[in-house]
Amino acid sequence: MADFFSQRLQRHQKHMMRYLRYVFNDHFALICTFLVGGLGLYYSELLKTLPQPFRLGGWIVLLLWVSVLPIGRLATLTKPADLIFLLAKESQMTAYLKRALRYSLWLPFGVLFLVVGASMPLIVVSVAVPFSYFPLYVLMMWLLKTSDLYLQRLHLYQDTSSRCKRQRIIWVLVVVASISSSLWFSPWIGLLLAVGQVLWFGLVLKVPQQLLSWDEMIQEEQTRLHRIYRFINLFTDVPQITAQAKRRKYLDWALHWVPKVHKNTYLYLYLRRLVRGGQYGGLYVRLTVIAAGILCFVQEAWISLAVGCLFIYLIGFQLLPLANEFQYMVLTHLYPIQAEQKNEAMKKVLALLLFFAALIFAVIECFTLTTMSQWALTAGGYFIFTGGFLKLYMPNRLKKMNA
Known part of the structure; x- marks a missing residue:
């Protein structure tokens, strides 16, 4: 099943590449260059005017990092026909979902890398943390996102909704504690909390014995793809997006x-x-x-x-x-x-x-x-x-x- 996921992933990436060439065209690249450059210059000038230490900056970073952690859903790449044709392979879906979880980590890593990198100047001004701690912050955020994907995988099984709600509360508390301690005490403390959460979730949220909730898993994947197609539809026509007229x-x-x-x-x-x-x-x-x-x-x-x-x-x-x-x-x-x-x-x-x-x-x-x-x-x-x-x-x- 791991090889089957690789084959499906290859077809999915080939399909997406046909659309991405219309998204990242010359006009979009030009606009992003000027926009990012202008905002970056304004951001640097704004940092020079902030008092040191800027205590409000730590709370801004905390809110920003907590907000970006939910970005990135578990990409199972399942299709409606899988409800029939893969049902006989349900006992072997563990390897399939493990590969899906690994693949789903790359996009959040890129987003978190950029967000943490953009936040570092504000962190230096706010809590006087040197730039050398940047890799620790990125690793901490990536581990926190990994535990979030563990929860998303657990939610794909039947009769796990109440269990997922309890673990989600724990996840939120650990996320706030990790980020807060890394900002106001030491990045090593936040990293240790993130490592502990991943290890704990790896043991507690191991693959259950329940059957998969195929309908919900397929619906989650279709919803994830629909978000991507809606973004691509801003640049080119996507057959998967059908326009609906409303009276208004x-x-x-x-x-x-x-x-x-x-x-x-x-x-x-x-x-x-x-x-x-x-x-x-x-x-x-x-x-x-x-x-x-x-x-x-x-x-x-x-x-x-x-x-x-x-x-x-x-x-x-x-x-x-x-x-x-x-x-x-x-x-x-x-x-x-x-x-x-x-x-x-x-x-x-x-x-x-x-x-x-x-x-x-x-x-x-x-x-x-x-x-x-x-x-x-x-x-x-x-x-x-x-x-x-x-x-x-x-x-x-x-x-x-x-x-």
Whole structure:
């Protein structure tokens, strides 16, 4: 069964690699480079202004580390058909799940490595711990995550829910105790507590004699994959994600201003798709809220300008596929409408959304920037960049999409 998991893992990775090349494209890499660089510079400048010792910093790190530990689910890679075809191999599933647990440790390790690394400067300022303790913190967090995956594996068996709840309480208490002691006493104490928890869970949470809960195991895996597909769907179409239309009658007022005439056919269709569908409308709201949240904490004008322009570009780039949303609907090809009207409708929709986002960013900067000249420069930059995107980038992009 261990070899069977390796074969299934190989097919799963090959399947995911086909999508990841669309996720980590040039645009996404460029945005991440500027965003990470800008936030890193702002973070370093902020640390210089903090008093030493900054006692609140330890509590911030504690809350952050406790929050990131649940990231990463047990990847069993099971499929609905396994309920029938692997049921006869249930006695051999122990080796399969052991390999699944090992594989599930790598993604959390990468996330924890980055989070702990980003937190180290704040730890040095807050609790005066040297950078040399960084490997101890990473190892402690990884061991705590390992015990969490032990609990997730135990939950896959029948009649273990009450037992899992009791052990989950113990896990939370040990996590808080380990992180707290490593921050305010010694990293070695936190590491010893994490090692003790892994050893304890390895003995107490050993593979039980109960039968597997196949339905729950398959459902957990499908839920995990659905989260991944939802993220990938932000960059490209995923067949596993099906869009669902919702009536949302309370938003009908937003479309009353559109005159119901022949030339506004696609304008109404695009706006109705944004209102009723969760894919594009939800994407616009999420990106706008994230950008607004970041700008609330940025007080440098040029960083605010860069972050705002990057998110305006990202919003526009992600909404451009809306232009071909009705391409495969038969009725739309029966409309006596020219292609130019379709492109003009798309330009109006994007202009409305992007200028509204730029207005929100400008209003936020009115409260975060110190001088009026900085605000005027930043707000003007938002609107100029939006106009350039609509006039220069968007027509060429639509031409390539329609080619």
